[in-house]
Amino acid sequence: MEQGQGWTSSARYVAIASDLAARIARGEYKEGEKVLGRSSLAGRYSVSPETIRRAVSLLEEMGVVQVIAGVGVVVKSREAAKAYLARVGEHHALQEIQERLSVLLREKSKLETEINRLLEELLDYTFRASMRLQKIHEISIPSTSPLVGKTLASSEFRARTGATVVGIQRDNRIIFSPGAETPICAGDLLIIVAPDEVKERVSSYVAGTLVEDKGFGSFFDPGGTDTCVN
Incomplete structure (x- = not known):
């Protein structure tokens, strides 16, 4: 995932954290190895240093990396990176289900509105038809x-x-x-x-x-x- 394409501003740091975790899980970054500096990462993903800081903080909380003063961001655990990706995958799956459910509920509301409209038309037609016989x-x-x-x-x-x-x-x-x-x-x-x-x-x-x-x-x-x- 390069240059942050397709990301919304609120989700960029999460996407960047997922991309870094994926690279660590694949072995592109080894345990104990220093990841690019924050400025370099900001340039790679075309985001602000603050966005990189949030992404790194997220990975640090999950035990994937460690921020060492005077050294920078160091890979801490490949297994933690895999666990983080699994967690993110579950979150995305849940999010997709919620979004799909929201779409279906909106469609259901539209269908109910249309059904009610047709029922009213049917009742009106039936009433007018019966009145023609009276x-x-x-x-x-x-x-x-x-x-x-x-x-x-x-x-x-x-x-x-x-x-x-x-x-x-x-x-x-x-x-x-x-x-x-x-x-x-x-x-x-x-x-x-x-x-x-x-x-x-x-x-x-x-x-x-x-x-x-x-x-x-x-x-x-x-x-x-x-x-x-x-």
Whole structure:
């Protein structure tokens, strides 16, 4: 590794230490032999003397070299150099795993965002498609209807007909989005949303002729109190 090519400023001293350790491990520098001076090393790797100092300090901490006053940097242990390289290799492997994991997590986040977007589009499309099949109908409630006096909840209107009451015209006003406890009164005009094929079922239900429902007769037995105020 010459001239420090490809190194980032923060990792140069580590890379230089690894290069020196590799040279020692290969036997280019023998134990007890003096390594080039710091100025010469700085020139070889095209870095500052401070960067060389940090690299040498790192190797000294690992027992690879020894700095002797008046002598310079001396090789201390070839085996320590090999151990240092093994440690650095494990660190690099761990670093690569962490970097790869970070990349995968970012990709996972992008995929989840895309999946959520597509799900929203699908739900929106499904809703719009279902609404195209729905139509608005108006059903009058005669005074003879067994629904008179019942609430939307107690009449189980939606469950028994498949239609949704979105409004009730009563006298000269319209009740928008009526609640479950809204009563059904004689003369009401129910505004419902339902497919065309449900309209006939709703008419039969309002008239009390939807006999195919089990328990239909008992459902319309009198006993409730008319909650409508005319």
